[in-house]
Amino acid sequence: MTGPKIRLHVEQPLAAGQAIALSEAQANYLFAVMRLGPGAAVHLFNGRDGEWQAEVAEAGKRRGILVCRAQTAPQGAPPDVWLVFVPVRKDRTAFMVEKAVELGAARLVPVSTRRMNAERMRIDKHQAHATEAAEQCEATWVPEVAALQPLERLLTGWDPARRLYWADEDLARHAAGGDPAAPAAAGARAGAPVSPPARGERAAILIGPEGGFTTEERALLRGLPFVSPLSLGPRILRAETAALAALTLWQASAGDWR
Amino acid sequence: MTGPKIRLHVEQPLAAGQAIALSEAQANYLFAVMRLGPGAAVHLFNGRDGEWQAEVAEAGKRRGILVCRAQTAPQGAPPDVWLVFVPVRKDRTAFMVEKAVELGAARLVPVSTRRMNAERMRIDKHQAHATEAAEQCEATWVPEVAALQPLERLLTGWDPARRLYWADEDLARHAAGGDPAAPAAAGARAGAPVSPPARGERAAILIGPEGGFTTEERALLRGLPFVSPLSLGPRILRAETAALAALTLWQASAGDWR
Structure with a gap:
């Protein structure tokens, strides 16, 4: 079985090929806490563009870059x-x-x-x-x-x-x-x-x-x-x-x- | 307005005039934490005899006695x-x-x-x-x-x-x-x-x-x-x-x- 799905809320726009620079806290969570490395999959959402699967392109101690690959869920909205x-x-x-x-x-x-x-x-x-x-x-x-x-x-x-x-x-x-x-x-x-x-x-x-x-x-x-x-x-x-x-x-x- | 209703689960039978000797933990709760003194009202239930209003008869550091006065609610049961x-x-x-x-x-x-x-x-x-x-x-x-x-x-x-x-x-x-x-x-x-x-x-x-x-x-x-x-x-x-x-x-x- 695969591990739990890792999801991250980000502020940046999400689209195919889009690179996402991580904040220090996000980099710490993904690379120190969750121990992900380059190539690992992360799911992203920003409240506007649905959910995207992204890949770790660079993993540093306090920084990192993800690249969006494919949309995995459409943008939803909660009931009012x-x-x-x-x-x-x-x-x-x-x-x-x-x-x-x-x-x-x-x-x-x-x-x-x-x-x-x-x-x-x-x-x-x-x-x-x-x-x-x-x-x-x-x-x-x-x-x-x-x-x-x-x-x-x-x-x-x-x-x-x-x-x-x-x-x-x-x-x-x-x-x-x-x-x-x-x-x-x-x-x-x-x-x-x-x-x-x-x-x-x-x-x-x-x-x-x-x-x-x-x-x-x-x-x-x-x-x-x-x-x-x-x-x-x-x-x-x-x-x-x-x-x-x-x-x-x-x-x-x-x-x-x- | 009166303070919050203080309720205590006890093991003893409850009936009019029944004296209830408190455990050390119960006495600590009522007299040290809630700062009750003689004459104060406490509600008791034991899972069999409904809810009773009781009165503090003796309040000590590690012990105390309550006396049941009147039933305040019939015995209920949760849905199964x-x-x-x-x-x-x-x-x-x-x-x-x-x-x-x-x-x-x-x-x-x-x-x-x-x-x-x-x-x-x-x-x-x-x-x-x-x-x-x-x-x-x-x-x-x-x-x-x-x-x-x-x-x-x-x-x-x-x-x-x-x-x-x-x-x-x-x-x-x-x-x-x-x-x-x-x-x-x-x-x-x-x-x-x-x-x-x-x-x-x-x-x-x-x-x-x-x-x-x-x-x-x-x-x-x-x-x-x-x-x-x-x-x-x-x-x-x-x-x-x-x-x-x-x-x-x-x-x-x-x-x-x-």
């Missing part, structure tokens, strides 16, 4: 679903980013809310995680990680044609029936007509912070016509679990999993 | 779905265990296969992760983490009434269409009638090792009447992502998420 999330602890946010890319989110939108339990968000780090995940899952694109912004500001400028699915943990408490303080609002919402995700719709998934949304934030969300509740069962899911489960359900009913 | 998985890197296996509990797996069954890329499996550690996840997600049970066993042995003794969903990554390669070497078998299988998960069925999800199943293992699986393929979209998912996505889809169509 965003993940809007509140950064949680660093490793769990990294995990959420990685998984969202694998599951097929088009854009990752971190937001701040009143109850936010995280260090300063390192967009560059998370963009790097997204790139690694795209390399690994054989996507031909890398979703953008947007700059952190307040949830209210994001909602103010929201395109109402993009449905925002809100995985509201009060629905879980209500479904479990274990919490006598489960707000009447959950019941009211459960009674509202909810149409399932529709194939081809523009959508986003909203995942709250670890401490939950405040009463004011909940009232704001409940009043918005483009917000639809999404139930993720009777257990209380951590933020990153809820994000993955919601993306899975959306992909299976409206995205590219069918 | 198992996760059969090949241990991957330690942190990713821990993550898979934690998420499987939150999503609602009844039993976690680690198996060994030819291509297995993991250290020795620490069942006790993973059982502890499962317990913590149950405490956190407000389940009233803790799934058992079974002992590691060879996949072939597990399949030999398999109850044919339990459907085994196999998230076969060849289906992803086939769906993506990017791999000209996608085996004909995937096409054949895609053409086979596949009934969706049915409410109330006994089921299990099978997730392969990072390097994939061998040709022999694939042939074995394909020949078993209780094995059903499960498609998780066109991207190549890591083992833990596939586990979570498959459990999510099963819960939404056959489990307790409806």
Whole structure:
């Protein structure tokens, strides 16, 4: 058997015969970590030109050159679903980013809310995680990680044609029936007509912070016509679990999993 | 607002007035980490008697006593779905265990296969992760983490009434269409009638090792009447992502998420 397929995201244009000069980090990865030598095959993508098989032409310690041989996959695009999330602890946010890319989110939108339990968000780090995940899952694109912004500001400028699915943990408490303080609002919402995700719709998934949304934030969300509740069962899911489960359900009913 | 609900899994019976002597680790958690004092409320469950609110009666450095006051939730049970998985890197296996509990797996069954890329499996550690996840997600049970066993042995003794969903990554390669070497078998299988998960069925999800199943293992699986393929979209998912996505889809169509 052959070894695992090595894929690298690059910025340069990809075309037959095109030479690609590697960055120091890329050269280190291919030649020191993966121990490739001249003639070895690497697959490249840049988010525009599909996937190409390239060959190592020069392998140095801190530099190297690949030459594109043949296109191996056409350029794809993820379904138009965003993940809007509140950064949680660093490793769990990294995990959420990685998984969202694998599951097929088009854009990752971190937001701040009143109850936010995280260090300063390192967009560059998370963009790097997204790139690694795209390399690994054989996507031909890398979703953008947007700059952190307040949830209210994001909602103010929201395109109402993009449905925002809100995985509201009060629905879980209500479904479990274990919490006598489960707000009447959950019941009211459960009674509202909810149409399932529709194939081809523009959508986003909203995942709250670890401490939950405040009463004011909940009232704001409940009043918005483009917000639809999404139930993720009777257990209380951590933020990153809820994000993955919601993306899975959306992909299976409206995205590219069918 | 009140602080987060503190939940603890205990072994002792739970009933009104029942006193619960804490282990050293439990006392440390409640009194040193969470800084609770006498009179504070803690929620307890043991997998048999539902969830109880208890009160701290004595708080010591290495010991303590709680007294059960009132039942706050009836005893629940997870839907009868198992996760059969090949241990991957330690942190990713821990993550898979934690998420499987939150999503609602009844039993976690680690198996060994030819291509297995993991250290020795620490069942006790993973059982502890499962317990913590149950405490956190407000389940009233803790799934058992079974002992590691060879996949072939597990399949030999398999109850044919339990459907085994196999998230076969060849289906992803086939769906993506990017791999000209996608085996004909995937096409054949895609053409086979596949009934969706049915409410109330006994089921299990099978997730392969990072390097994939061998040709022999694939042939074995394909020949078993209780094995059903499960498609998780066109991207190549890591083992833990596939586990979570498959459990999510099963819960939404056959489990307790409806």
